[in-house]
Every structure is written in structure tokens, then in C-alpha cells.
Amino acid sequence: MEHRGIARLRSGDVLLVMESLEQIKSRIEAAVPGAKIEIVQNGSPSQQHSLLIDNEHAVAIARFLRVDPTLCLDFCSNVTGVDWLDRLVKKAMKVKKLVEGQEKEIVETTEEKIPGYLEAVYHLYSMIHKHGPVIIRMRTSDRADHTRLPSLTSIWRSAEFQEREIFDLYGIRFEGHPDLRRILMWDEFEDYPMRKDYREPDDYEWEPTPHDEVLEKAKQHHAPRPELDGAEQISTTQ
Amino acid sequence: MSQIDEQLRTELQRQGVWVTSMQELYNWGRKNSIWPLQFGLACCAIEMIATAASRYDIARFGGEVFRPSPRQADLMIVAGTVTKKMAPQIVRLYNQMADPKYVIAMGACAISGGPFKQGYNVLKGIDRYIPVDVFIPGCPPRPEALLHAFMELQRKIDEQKLTGSDKADFLKPEQPSEFPVPRFGKHDLEPSANRDVFQPPVIER
Numbered sequence: 001m002e003h004r005g006i007a008r009l010r011s012g013d014v015l016l017v018m019e020s021l022e023q024i025k026s027r028i029e030a031a032v033p034g035a036k037i038e039i040v041q042n043g044s045p046s047q048q049h050s051l052l053i054d055n056e057h058a059v060a061i062a063r064f065l066r067v068d069p070t071l072c073l074d075f076c077s078n079v080t081g082v083d084w085l086d087r088l089v090k091k092a093m094k095v096k097k098l099v100e101g102q103e104k105e106i107v108e109t110t111e112e113k114i115p116g117y118l119e120a121v122y123h124l125y126s127m128i129h130k131h132g133p134v135i136i137r138m139r140t141s142d143r144a145d146h147t148r149l150p151s152l153t154s155i156w157r158s159a160e161f162q163e164r165e166i167f168d169l170y171g172i173r174f175e176g177h178p179d180l181r182r183i184l185m186w187d188e189f190e191d192y193p194m195r196k197d198y199r200e201p202d203d204y205e206w207e208p209t210p211h212d213e214v215l216e217k218a219k220q221h222h223a224p225r226p227e228l229d230g231a232e233q234i235s236t237t238q
Numbered sequence: 239m240s241q242i243d244e245q246l247r248t249e250l251q252r253q254g255v256w257v258t259s260m261q262e263l264y265n266w267g268r269k270n271s272i273w274p275l276q277f278g279l280a281c282c283a284i285e286m287i288a289t290a291a292s293r294y295d296i297a298r299f300g301g302e303v304f305r306p307s308p309r310q311a312d313l314m315i316v317a318g319t320v321t322k323k324m325a326p327q328i329v330r331l332y333n334q335m336a337d338p339k340y341v342i343a344m345g346a347c348a349i350s351g352g353p354f355k356q357g358y359n360v361l362k363g364i365d366r367y368i369p370v371d372v373f374i375p376g377c378p379p380r381p382e383a384l385l386h387a388f389m390e391l392q393r394k395i396d397e398q399k400l401t402g403s404d405k406a407d408f409l410k411p412e413q414p415s416e417f418p419v420p421r422f423g424k425h426d427l428e429p430s431a432n433r434d435v436f437q438p439p440v441i442e443r
């Protein structure tokens with residue numbers, strides 16, 4: 001756990017080292033009563049852990065992150081979406097059981113189905129203290145009907161277009177957004193192309209040199225050739 | 239028209255008599271003042287700008303007057319990725335150009351979608367909606383390639399006949415000069431290609 005302190009880079013340059021996420025979490029919980037915050041660990045080399053904040057208190061938490069004098073996260077550099085499909089998580093449990101009259105320890109694996117959800121991720125920096133990023137996430141309760149999240153445009157104006165983009169490509173509806181329309185695709189468009197279960201329209205009828213995925217798609221337009229296709233399945237022995 | 243013997247003509251020219259035909263004169267004038275429509279779509283547009291600037295100088299071929307209005311333009315250089323959201327506007331601009339009009343599809347994206355072919359939002363070639371005269375491959379094509387395409391188009395214009403059954407398409411009254419603008423659909427552009435224009439050859443497998 002790192003502590004807040006002062007690091008000297010060059011003579012004269014003073015850099016405030018940011019608080020750890022645990023400290024930020026406990027301070028938010030003190031400042032915003034009832035806020036539920038979870039630290040999401042990132043196991044990759046970047047080690048960019050993030051704060052999962054609850055949707056009810058999201059705006060209050062965001063306001064705290066922005067106005068708090070030691071954090072002062074006044075710059076929202078990036079907002080993006082993530083689509084998480086339903087997934088199975090295997091858990092190994094050691095259970096004591098009677099096997100052939102003897103008590104033995106057996107490892108039992110149980111599968112838990114985690115329902116899918118959509119996520120919005122905000123990367124926050126401080127222009128004044130020159131620190132960051134603090135990453136906050138919000139999750140919808142599912143991928144189909146309840147895809148609403150509070151908009152943080154009222155806190156960081158730069159989130160406006162990026163929330164529109166997430167709405168356009170992932171289908172998260174941001175409540176309280178001043179102008180929630182599609183931004184990249186046309187208004188009549190109904191799909192959400194960045195979702196993992198999106199199927200693009202099939203216009204692969206003219207493919208002179210198809211390969212890999214394009215070949216699979218182009219094959220649907222090929223005329224059937226029963227005398228050639230499937231010839232390898234004809235056996236000589238009758 | 240232009241039925242004069244080539245040998246006789248060169249002989250006459252040696253004697254100081256210059257013989258021409260209406261068609262030759264007309265095509266000579268047209269091919270040396272092709273005014274492109276001034277618009278760019280992506281990185282190919284940067285190469286198009288370089289072609290128009292002093293180093294490559296498309297003015298040497300009479301194409302320097304980039305017109306900001308389709309009414310005054312003869313040539314549409316589709317320079318870059320045509321997104322599906324942009325495609326109806328391209329077709330609309332083409333429809334607003336006056337005949338005779340020509341199209342150069344510049345770069346891999348304008349030809350086929352290029353590296354973005356598998357994207358949900360990129361049109362797989364502008365030839366799906368409008369007829370294209372010259373295709374230039376490249377990503378992006380160098381200015382020399384665009385000049386080559388330009389000269390190829392000049393050659394094409396020079397060969398166009400004004401009379402007879404094999405006269406140029408723009409002189410035939412039954413030949414359409416406007417093409418239907420695709421509509422924004424729920425999942426894709428509707429239709430996804432204009433079958434009257436887009437007739438790809440059958441692929442031999």
C-alpha cells in the first residue's frame with residue numbers, strides 16, 4: 001500500500017503521489033453515505049485497478065472525486081464501454097466425503113453462471129495535481145432490458161460525446177444525459193455493433209480472394225457444386 | 239467524321255495543313271479541362287491534395303480547378319473510405335453532377351472497403367452504387383498513381399465517340415445519369431448494392 005507523499009523528479013518539480021485506491025475508497029465511503037464501492041483488480045502488467053461504483057450514488061461519488069481538494073480529478077480523458085457476456089466460473093472446493101467407508105478430502109468443482117452485463121469505464125486525471133488515472137466503472141444489471149446507467153456528463157462535460165458513442169455502439173442508456181442520440185451510426189440503425197453477439201449484415205457476395213472469416217461468409221453466396229463439394233466424403237468401397 | 243486516312247493527315251500536316259474533326263476537337267478540349275469535385279473522405283485525400291499541389295501538379299493535365307460544387311465538376315475522385323453513413327451523400331453528389339461525368343475510385347477502400355472491409359460501417363466499394371471509370375489500387379495510392387489514373391481517364395475521354403451506335407454513354411438518352419440513393423435501414427443500407435450498376439463477374443472456383 002503506497003502512502004501519499006511528495007516525490008521529487010527534478011529540482012523544482014514537485015509531484016504529488018496519488019492516494020492508493022483503498023484510501024480513495026474509504027474516503028468516498030466517508031463522504032458519500034451509503035455508497036457501495038468495490039475495487040476491481042487488474043492482473044495484467046499495467047496493474048490498473050479500478051473502482052466499481054454503485055449506480056445510485058454514482059453522481060455523488062463523481063462529484064466528490066472532482067471537487068475533493070486532494071484528488072481534484074477535473075479531467076475525464078476517456079469513457080468507454082465493455083460488453084460482458086454470460087460466463088461460467090469454475091470454483092474448486094475441498095469437501096470431506098465418505099468414500100468406501102473412509103473419510104477423504106475430495107476437490108469438487110462447482111460451476112457458477114455469472115449473468116452478462118454492460119459496463120462503462122471512466123478514466124480520470126487531475127490537471128492541477130498532475131496525477132491519475134483513477135478508473136471508475138459502472139455496471140448495468142443485465143444486457144437486455146435494464147441497460148440504464150446515470151450519466152456523468154453533468155460532472156465532466158467531456159463525457160458527453162463519449163457517452164453518446166457508448167449509447168450508439170453498446171446500447172447503454174445514460175440517464176440525465178443532455179442529448180442522448182446516436183453519434184456514429186445513423187438514427188434509423190437498430191443494432192449495437194460493439195456488442196459481442198452482434199452479427200454484421202451479409203454483403204460478401206463479391207469476394208475475389210476470400211480467406212479465413214471472409215471465406216466462411218463468402219461461401220454462403222457460392223452456388224452449390226454437388227459434383228465437387230463434398231467429393232472427399234465419397235468412399236470408393238461400396 | 240474522323241474518317242480521314244492517318245497517313246494523308248500526317249502528310250498534310252507536313253505541308254502546313256492541319257485537319258481535324260469535330261469529335262477530336264471536342265474531346266481534346268474536354269480531356270484537358272477535367273475539373274474534379276473538391277472533397278476528400280480519408281487519408282487518400284491527403285495524397286489527392288499532394289497531387290494538386292506544386293510538386294506533382296495536376297494542373298499540367300488540366301485538372302487543377304477543384305470545384306466545391308457538383309454542378310461545376312466533371313470528375314468525382316472518391317478519395318478514401320466510404321462509410322455507410324456517407325454513401326448516400328456520395329451518390330447524391332454524383333447525381334447532382336452534370337453530364338458528362340466521370341468517377342475515379344482512389345485507393346483500396348473506395349474500391350472494395352480495403353482494410354475495413356469486415357467492418358459493419360464501411361461500404362464494400364463505391365461501385366456498388368455508381369459506375370466507376372478508373373480504379374486505382376493502393377493504400378493510399380501515391381500521387382503518381384493518381385496522375386496515371388487521370389491520364390488513363392483522359393485516354394478514355396479521347397476515345398469516346400460522339401455519333402454512331404457506339405457513341406459515349408452520356409449521349410444516349412436511355413442511359414441513366416442519376417442513380418437511386420440508398421436509404422438508411424435498420425441494419426444496413428437498403429439496398430446493399432444497386433444491381434443495375436453492380437454486376438461483379440462470376441468467380442471461377
